[in-house]
Amino acid sequence: MRKFDEDVAFLQRHGAKVKVLSRADGGCIAVSGAYQARVMTSAFAADGASLGFVNRAFIEAGTTGTAFDNYGGADRFWLGPEGGQFALYFAPSAPFTFENWRTPSAFQEGEWQEQASHADSVRYARSFSIQNYAKTPFTMEIARTITLLSAEQAQASLRLAPPAGVQWVGFRSENRLTNTSSQAWTEAQGLPSIWILGMFNPAPDTRIILPFEKQGTGRVVNDSYFGQVGAERLLVNDEKGFVLFKADGRARGKVGLSPSRAKDVLGSYSAPGELLTIVRFTKPAGATRYVDNSWEISTKPYGGDVSNAYNDGPVEPGKPSLGGFYELESSSPAAALAPDTSIAHTHDTYHFHGPRAALEAIARASLGVSLADVESAWR
16 A cells, blocks of 8 residues: 555645645645645555555546546545536536536636645635536535544544544545525526545455434435445345445445435445544535436436445446545535525544454444444355
């Protein structure tokens, strides 16, 4: 596995401005305005393993303006919906096929302006206009504040202080979307939503963990984004209230949890790697209107998912993958905004490495799931 300082040096060699935030306890993150204010990667120490996915092959190629300029990044900003009658990733009237999918240039091109910088945080902003599948224009400003979290902030978020003897790093993105046009954004014309995606390195034994509300209504998990995910890759534990999804980078698939089922947390775990990742995000009480990202005209365009997980793999038989990674994702509710009003969404990412017993305590406190149940799945 590549080291954090090696990834930082690589990014700098290829022309990216990289800001490194670090703490006395060793945790560090690399942030880049050149890569649209992404957290590119993180580590427990500068000379430790790089925990985010940095797509060196794509960056070295130097190609831009592709359907997906996949630089990588442990926390990147996008907007939803991806597909459907209000899609932002398909041109009007285009069929919802991979050949027609294209990331809006505003999400992957151009440097974001740094507005403020402190020892443990940096703030970026960007203004742009986009149009959806229904030809509705949106003019907006995005502000992102990236913070390297302290032990006190981690305890408040996770309800457990990082145990002694555990290496850890945590970072937060606070994302604000403002309607800067003169028109209100309405459901009839389509609404955007804040969509945060964290990309990580897959391993054969990595399992994504999605706790769910057992008392919720409707199906437990949406596994039909890119074709139904088979039981050999997706497990639903109805009794204990969690979903497991293999994150090995070998088969393309995506799953999601609805507002009725999703909790405000998800994660991943590699037993051999002794690595536990936790993502906690904003889930407003009572919010039910989330955009549908499915690649089809939707009968419920605001009946989409709150949290998602993606495992990369060949996009079609005989074709390559998008780079080889897995993603932990969260979304805000649909942004029905009057002019000069905003919606905010916060997305926290934590990595822990240490003794099995300590990781078990963290998993139980934050995810409500025992690692023993994760380890025994598919045996």
